Amino acid sequence: MQDSLPKVGFISLGCPKALVDSERILTQLRAEGYEVVPSYQDANLVVVNTCGFIDDAVAESLDTIGEALAENGKVIVTGCLGAKGDIVKQTHPNVLAVTGPHATEEVMQAIHTHLPKPHDPFTDLVPSGGVKLTPRHYAYLKISEGCNHHCRFCIIPDLRGGLVSRPVGEVMTEAENLVQVGVKELLVVSQDTSAYGVDVKYKPDFWKGRPLNTRMLDLATALGDLGAWVRLHYVYPYPHVDDVIPLMAAGKILPYLDIPLQHASPSILKSMKRPANTENTLKRIAQWRSICPDITLRSTFIVGFPGETEDDFEQLLDFLDDAQLDRVGCFAYSPVDGATANALPNQIDEDVKQQRLEIFMQKQATISASKLQQRVGQSLQVMVDGISEDGHALARSKAEAPEVDGWVIIKNQPQLVSGEFASVKIMDADEHDLWAELV
Ligand code: SF4
Numbered sequence: 001m002q003d004s005l006p007k008v009g010f011i012s013l014g015c016p017k018a019l020v021d022s023e024r025i026l027t028q029l030r031a032e033g034y035e036v037v038p039s040y041q042d043a044n045l046v047v048v049n050t051c052g053f054i055d056d057a058v059a060e061s062l063d064t065i066g067e068a069l070a071e072n073g074k075v076i077v078t079g080c081l082g083a084k085g086d087i088v089k090q091t092h093p094n095v096l097a098v099t100g101p102h103a104t105e106e107v108m109q110a111i112h113t114h115l116p117k118p119h120d121p122f123t124d125l126v127p128s129g130g131v132k133l134t135p136r137h138y139a140y141l142k143i144s145e146g147c148n149h150h151c152r153f154c155i156i157p158d159l160r161g162g163l164v165s166r167p168v169g170e171v172m173t174e175a176e177n178l179v180q181v182g183v184k185e186l187l188v189v190s191q192d193t194s195a196y197g198v199d200v201k202y203k204p205d206f207w208k209g210r211p212l213n214t215r216m217l218d219l220a221t222a223l224g225d226l227g228a229w230v231r232l233h234y235v236y237p238y239p240h241v242d243d244v245i246p247l248m249a250a251g252k253i254l255p256y257l258d259i260p261l262q263h264a265s266p267s268i269l270k271s272m273k274r275p276a277n278t279e280n281t282l283k284r285i286a287q288w289r290s291i292c293p294d295i296t297l298r299s300t301f302i303v304g305f306p307g308e309t310e311d312d313f314e315q316l317l318d319f320l321d322d323a324q325l326d327r328v329g330c331f332a333y334s335p336v337d338g339a340t341a342n343a344l345p346n347q348i349d350e351d352v353k354q355q356r357l358e359i360f361m362q363k364q365a366t367i368s369a370s371k372l373q374q375r376v377g378q379s380l381q382v383m384v385d386g387i388s389e390d391g392h393a394l395a396r397s398k399a400e401a402p403e404v405d406g407w408v409i410i411k412n413q414p415q416l417v418s419g420e421f422a423s424v425k426i427m428d429a430d431e432h433d434l435w436a437e438l439v
Helices: 016-031 055-071 087-091 104-114 156-160 168-180 216-223 239-249 266-272 278-291 310-323 350-373
Strands: 007-012 035-037 045-050 075-079 138-142 185-189 204-207 210-213 229-232 256-258 296-303 327-332 379-387 393-396 408-410 421-429 434-438
Touching: 007 016, 007 055, 016 035, 016 045, 016 075, 016 104, 016 138, 016 185, 045 055, 045 104, 055 075, 055 087, 075 104, 138 168, 168 185, 168 204, 168 210, 168 216, 185 216, 210 216, 216 229, 216 239, 229 256, 239 278, 266 310, 278 310, 296 310, 296 350, 310 350, 327 350, 350 421, 379 408, 393 421, 408 421
Parallel strands: 007 035, 007 045, 045 075, 138 185, 185 229, 256 296, 296 327, 408 434
Antiparallel strands: 204 210, 379 393, 379 421, 393 408, 421 434
């Protein structure tokens, strides 16, 4: 019986938003009775979910498609690269079909055409939380697609279109299913989480008879009642974000905000077409900390954007000093095919960009190290993600998001189980990680 099932190979590239698309397609495949197999040789066809954000990602996606064609021969392409003109078909004319991102139905149609589904769907094979690509104990919860902004360095609105918010009742049902199958941490993702519901004018909806508006505050409040850790990512610092901070202070959702600020100089932010104002951002951060003193703030920045003067860069460094963010990522600006920033005058020399990146990272490393040092001596609850090769447990507290932040490393505890909570005391800290002992 098993051998008669049609078999699909699946390769998932790209960001958490693409990962959620992959999970939806995999869930649908399992619902329809397809078997998902891990090798090219065993598969009747292969689906490649691509990334098209920066040039390296485009090259990786095209290489992966080429490898799948060479090894298997029957390939369907989906994801961001599929929305980027004809590049896939031009490079690999033999692919069976190409779709853009969040196109589960189109992908399934293409699969049905080239590999018909079994007569009886094996719906009982599907876990109610869907098929997850993340470890069992945490899951990304995508609340919307697309973005209404037009940041000059970004082509996501061209690739994914304008903001489309999922109905809040549907998001809550998915979140509840995930928690019921053992997910202990929900990571809310989108392109712009604070804009959730703007496109549908915060439309009222119901979840289990409870009225909810399609709005970040209503969603965060309802998620906070599920008993899982709830972490908000990609939150722009609009005034209404202040309303979710009391939920953090009350322990309903995690005291953690991922706010992609990108720069601090007003003229660069204007040139980037970013929806933010530095002075207000600093005031807002101070206000958040006064309501929820243990809030962890994470952000990302770009240095070397066209037109960035020494003075702009200094303003950015001053902002880091003032804001004292806990976790920071930084990139040297690199032109993305199709982005309007490419046409801006005063592009910055590569060596200047790299120099600024280094100075920025050094400054932030000092800030991060001192912030982590302040946590030495704290007793914390952590969630174990796995065990390192040398037998240390790799865990995270409320202050660390998976994949982007550092670890709480519990020394010599290989018996700890992934997905379980542990109580620890922080004994030491470096620039990225904390070292802990069980208590
Ligand atoms: S907010 Fe700006 S950077 Fe983020 S997805 Fe939208 S356009 Fe791109």
